[in-house]
Amino acid sequence: QLHKIDKHFPPEKLSKRIRKVVRKTMLKWPLSHDQLLEADWHKLRREMKWVLAVCPLLREKDQFSRPLHDILKHTSELIGEWHDHFDCLSWCRENIPYKLFDESAVSTWLEPLENAVSSRATHFEKAYGVLTEQLEFNEFLTGNS
Numbered sequence: 001q002l003h004k005i006d007k008h009f010p011p012e013k014l015s016k017r018i019r020k021v022v023r024k025t026m027l028k029w030p031l032s033h034d035q036l037l038e039a040d041w042h043k044l045r046r047e048m049k050w051v052l053a054v055c056p057l058l059r060e061k062d063q064f065s066r067p068l069h070d071i072l073k074h075t076s077e078l079i080g081e082w083h084d085h086f087d088c089l090s091w092c093r094e095n096i097p098y099k100l101f102d103e104s105a106v107s108t109w110l111e112p113l114e115n116a117v118s119s120r121a122t123h124f125e126k127a128y129g130v131l132t133e134q135l136e137f138n139e140f141l142t143g144n145s
Contacts, residue, residue: 012059015057019058022051025047025050025051027141028047036128041079048072068136071130072131074127078127
């Protein structure tokens with residue numbers, strides 16, 4: 001959607017256009033815990049990273065406050081940690097020939113990684129809850145900011 005902007009677009013209109021696209025993206029994000037558990041976390045991570053990447057393109061008065069930006073960044077980092085551990089666990093399950101090992105040895109070996117995935121998911125879920133409860137976050141989604 002941003003690719004349709006011509007090179008003579010004034011900065012204030014460009015900033016408003018970017019905010020509109022950011023809002024449209026964020027409106028798709030899950031707003032309840034149940035929705036979050038059913039969401040595609042990989043897609044959500046990409047969108048969170050994209051929002052953080054385009055924020056510097058906004059005029060200063062159109063940017064998120066520092067506290068909201070920091071919460072969004074922290075939440076994005078937590079979902080990244082979950083994603084990295086999840087991918088590692090998936091890779092291990094797909095590429096290690098478990099048939100060669102005793103089943104109890106495999107579960108003992110994978111248990112710390114499975115626990116790390118679960119722990120990262122819990123940390124992300126809590127941080128995401130804090131993000132979605134922020135007044136500024138909700139005002140931005142409703143267009144009141």
